[in-house]
Amino acid sequence: MPERSVAAQPGVVSGARRAAGTMFAALYGELVPHAWRDPDSELDAYSMFYHRSIAMGWLDDTSAGGGIEDSMRRAPGLWGTNDAGWAHPLAAAKAGLISWFQVGASAVADDRPLPVQPFLRCAADATARAGTPTLSAVQLLLPVQGLDPASRPPYAPVPAVLTVPWFAERDPEARTPVEVNINSGRDPAIPAIAQQLTDHLGRLDQDVFTCGSHGVAGQDAVIPPPLDDRFWNGPPLHGVVLRGELVEWSCDAVGWLAEAVADCAAHLGIRAPLLFTVTRTTVGPAGGR
Amino acid sequence: MSGHGWWKKGNCTGDRANVYNCLYEWYTDNSWRQKACSPHKELRPYTGSGDRTVAHATCNSSASTSWRNHVDVDVIGESDTSEWPSNQADVPCWVG
Numbered sequence: 001m002p003e004r005s006v007a008a009q010p011g012v013v014s015g016a017r018r019a020a021g022t023m024f025a026a027l028y029g030e031l032v033p034h035a036w037r038d039p040d041s042e043l044d045a046y047s048m049f050y051h052r053s054i055a056m057g058w059l060d061d062t063s064a065g066g067g068i069e070d071s072m073r074r075a076p077g078l079w080g081t082n083d084a085g086w087a088h089p090l091a092a093a094k095a096g097l098i099s100w101f102q103v104g105a106s107a108v109a110d111d112r113p114l115p116v117q118p119f120l121r122c123a124a125d126a127t128a129r130a131g132t133p134t135l136s137a138v139q140l141l142l143p144v145q146g147l148d149p150a151s152r153p154p155y156a157p158v159p160a161v162l163t164v165p166w167f168a169e170r171d172p173e174a175r176t177p178v179e180v181n182i183n184s185g186r187d188p189a190i191p192a193i194a195q196q197l198t199d200h201l202g203r204l205d206q207d208v209f210t211c212g213s214h215g216v217a218g219q220d221a222v223i224p225p226p227l228d229d230r231f232w233n234g235p236p237l238h239g240v241v242l243r244g245e246l247v248e249w250s251c252d253a254v255g256w257l258a259e260a261v262a263d264c265a266a267h268l269g270i271r272a273p274l275l276f277t278v279t280r281t282t283v284g285p286a287g288g289r
Numbered sequence: 290m291s292g293h294g295w296w297k298k299g300n301c302t303g304d305r306a307n308v309y310n311c312l313y314e315w316y317t318d319n320s321w322r323q324k325a326c327s328p329h330k331e332l333r334p335y336t337g338s339g340d341r342t343v344a345h346a347t348c349n350s351s352a353s354t355s356w357r358n359h360v361d362v363d364v365i366g367e368s369d370t371s372e373w374p375s376n377q378a379d380v381p382c383w384v385g
Binding site for chain 1: 350
């Protein structure tokens with residue numbers, strides 16, 4: 001059949017720059033607004049996040065084109081910004097949403113994790129410009145489909161493990177009980193590999209997260225994400241909850257665990273976005289950055 | 290899905306511009322087809338404020354699709370250059 005007789009359909013440009021996929025973060029808890037800040041400030045969450053991403057050198061600008069600067073050498077980076085806000089129309093009532101951020105994650109280097117730690121660094125920094133946060137939960141959409149476990153080198157099958165020493169110098173009293181909900185939406189893929197996933201995590205040379213127990217989790221066990229279900233095969237019907245301790249209650253530690261879980265899941269055959277929610281199970285001192 | 294539009298002053302002398310942006314979905318006949326445009330807005334240069342235009346297209350599936358967001362800026366009282374800058378991304382949003 002001649003190609004011209006086939007109706008054109010939307011698709012993906014061949015040869016285009018590879019991307020990992022959509023990455024999303026929602027921060028929950030309480031935010032005490034800065035007394036000095038104008039509550040009507042036009043400096044919004046998107047602006048704070050965008051400029052922080054540029055300042056840190058993490059904003060990918062290579063997709064820009066069509067301007068007089070076409071011959072410019074543009075900055076590669078970890079993500080391109082999509083959107084952000086302090087509130088969201090899909091946020092569950094009383095969930096305590098403080099802020100949310102959405103990016104398009106760039107292709108992941110073979111020996112690097114999904115850039116969840118820097119993503120949450122910018123999210124937390126942007127939020128802290130508006131007030132002092134006390135986080136109760138962090139929710140992430142992880143583009144696991146953007147990871148290729150076959151491309152991981154032997155020295156970095158789970159690249160997050162290479163950064164474990166960052167967490168070695170810390171107050172032993174900082175360990176914090178948490179629940180980690182890992183959800184594959186309408187696909188029961190995650191409950192099917194729950195035991196393998198916890199075994200895989202347990203075999204990593206790390207003590208950032210110690211898992212005490214795990215179980216299958218239903219839809220009621222997770223904060224409804226402020227995300228359209230079509231983003232990720234939602235709603236969150238099928239998940240597993242890990243109960244354990246994080247080395248500290250911080251976005252760095254949550255980000256590290258998300259990076260490790262994403263790679264473990266990819267090694268076990270998951271090829272779809274996962275909703276990842278870490279909830280603090282005890283009330284601690286103010287903070288959460 | 291949404292695309293935003295804004296402008297920065299650069300070496301322009303004017304401090305107001307008419308701005309809009311449009312979203313284009315890529316088709317397998319190698320065409321970019323317009324799916325949504327924002328309203329035209331008169332904006333100050335973007336310095337971190339909320340001064341942006343927003344184009345919104347409703348996704349009909351989450352199939353990965355290539356998109357471009359074009360921004361058009363007409364600085365009031367100045368003759369503009371003709372470029373039409375865009376950003377391109379593969380997004381799990383299929384409109385069709």
